[in-house]
Amino acid sequence: MLADELFSPPRRSRTHTWPVLPLGSHLRDKSALVSELGSFLRSCPHCSYVTPSSGCMKRHLRTHSGERPFTCKVCFKSFTQKGNLRRHFLIHIKSTSQPTEEGEL
Numbered sequence: 001m002l003a004d005e006l007f008s009p010p011r012r013s014r015t016h017t018w019p020v021l022p023l024g025s026h027l028r029d030k031s032a033l034v035s036e037l038g039s040f041l042r043s044c045p046h047c048s049y050v051t052p053s054s055g056c057m058k059r060h061l062r063t064h065s066g067e068r069p070f071t072c073k074v075c076f077k078s079f080t081q082k083g084n085l086r087r088h089f090l091i092h093i094k095s096t097s098q099p100t101e102e103g104e105l
Contacts, residue, residue, distance in 0.1 A: 042057040043050045046064045051057050059081060062068070068078035070085040074092045079085045 040052050041050050042052070042054060044057065044060060044064075046061075049057075049060050051060070062080045068080050070079045070082050071077070072079075072085060072088060072092075074089070077088065079088065
């Protein structure tokens with residue numbers, strides 16, 4: 001059975017098909033792209049940012065709103081992205097795991 005699992009084709013997960021952008025489309029203005037690709041693109045109401053991903057748009061909108069939903073539970077510093085909080089948290093882990101010299105507090 002193990003050999004069957006190793007050599008069987010992978011199961012197909014639900015896939016999304018994004019349209020292929022015409023050559024040079026990144027040079028066009030936002031309104032031309034949105035009208036050409038229709039519902040595939042989301043555009044920012046505050047600037048010219050355009051993306052096919054709703055998650056990317058949600059993250060981008062934080063740059064305009066100033067929202068910082070990810071907060072460090074140690075020092076209460078806030079971040080716009082979860083990955084930035086994770087990287088920051090390493091500061092606290094490293095500072096507690098480093099040995100201190102005698103006489104230091």
